[in-house]
Amino acid sequence: QQQVKQSPQSLIVQKGGISIINCAYENTAFDYFPWYQQFPGKGPALLIAIRPDVSEKKEGRFTISFNKSAKQFSLHIMDSQPGDSATYFCAASMRAAGNKLTFGGGTRVLVKP
Amino acid sequence: DGGITQSPKYLFRKEGQNVTLSCEQNLNHDAMYWYRQDPGQGLRLIYYSQIVNDFQKGDIAEGYSVSREKKESFPLTVTSAQKNPTAFYLCASMSEFEDEQFFGPGTRLTVL
Numbered sequence: 697q698q699q700v701k702q703s704p705q706s707l708i709v710q711k712g713g714i715s716i717i718n719c720a721y722e723n724t725a726f727d728y729f730p731w732y733q734q735f736p737g738k739g740p741a742l743l744i745a746i747r748p749d750v751s752e753k754k755e756g757r758f759t760i761s762f763n764k765s766a767k768q769f770s771l772h773i774m775d776s777q778p779g780d781s782a783t784y785f786c787a788a789s790m791r792a793a794g795n796k797l798t799f800g801g802g803t804r805v806l807v808k809p
Numbered sequence: 810d811g812g813i814t815q816s817p818k819y820l821f822r823k824e825g826q827n828v829t830l831s832c833e834q835n836l837n838h839d840a841m842y843w844y845r846q847d848p849g850q851g852l853r854l855i856y857y858s859q860i861v862n863d864f865q866k867g868d869i870a871e872g873y874s875v876s877r878e879k880k881e882s883f884p885l886t887v888t889s890a891q892k893n894p895t896a897f898y899l900c901a902s903m904s905e906f907e908d909e910q911f912f913g914p915g916t917r918l919t920v921l
Contacts, residue, residue: 702851728908739813739899739912740852785851789910794859795840795903796867797910799851 699723702786702800710808715773717803719786722767726788728795731760731771734783734802743784744771776807812836813913815900820918822887822894830885830916832900839905841883845869846897846915855898858883859905887918895920 701720709715721729728747732740746753746760746769753760759772773780786800813834822828832841840859844852854867858877872891877883883902887894897917903910 700851730909732912737915737917739901739915741912742909745908794857794865795908795910796842796854796857797844797852797901799844799853801851802849 699798700786700788700800702803704803705801706804706806708806708808709776711776711778713776713807715771715776715780715805715807717771717784717786717805718768719770719800720766720768721788721798723788723790723798724767725790725792726798727791728789729760729762729769730787730789730797731758732785732787732799734785740785773805776805778807778809781805781807813900813902813911815898815913815916817916818914820916822918822920824920825889827886827888828894828918830887830898830900830918832883832885832913834881834883834900834902834911834913836902836904836911837880838902838911839880840903841877842901842903842910843867843873843875843883843885844899844901846899852899855885894918 730745731743733743734740757774762769787797816831842857843855856875858864874886900913
């Protein structure tokens with residue numbers, strides 16, 4: 697059972713544009729929602745994360761929007777740069793269940809110069 | 810430097826052989842995790858450990874085994890019972906006082 701669904705699978709955006717990636721989850725007990733960035737052949741690195749008591753979090757060019765009632769959250773990358781070309785994963789976890797991360801399927805983002 | 814190290818970076822194995830992947834962290838984290846990543850897919854949890862000498866199965870534990878004899882080490886053994894072992898294996902750790910799970914650089918295992 698896939699508990700976190702991510703879309704789109706791939707995305708092409710022009711330099712300076714906005715990249716938007718969406719995720720939906722099923723388990724309402726999740727209490728932590730991180731986004732990871734992964735470059736080819738490397739381990740994922742935390743980009744930004746949110747807890748369900750807030751609806752939005754912004755860090756630099758990256759913003760998470762969270763809709764608890766719809767069980768959805770999204771990542772917005774503003775002013776996309778070629779260096780942002782990577783695969784992005786949303787995830788969800790519960791502190792009460794050992795903080796195990798359940799990942800979405802990933803979105804490959806290509807930023808064209 | 811503080812962080813998570815995984816070795817080797819690349820590993821080749823013949824069918825029917827067991828192989829052990831190393832994961833070491835010097836972050837003083839209590840919890841450690843093993844994930845598997847297949848091409849074009851998200852990560853899936855194999856095993857995790859929240860404390861020394863204790864560990865739990867994740868979603869895809871069949872064909873794998875782990876041990877946690879030391880806080881800083883969490884080796885993963887891929888046994889011959891694992892039917893499709895070729896994958897990218899990632900180790901992670903986290904502190905009980907923080908939210909972030911830190912990942913190592915990964916080991917790419919190929920079964921020939």
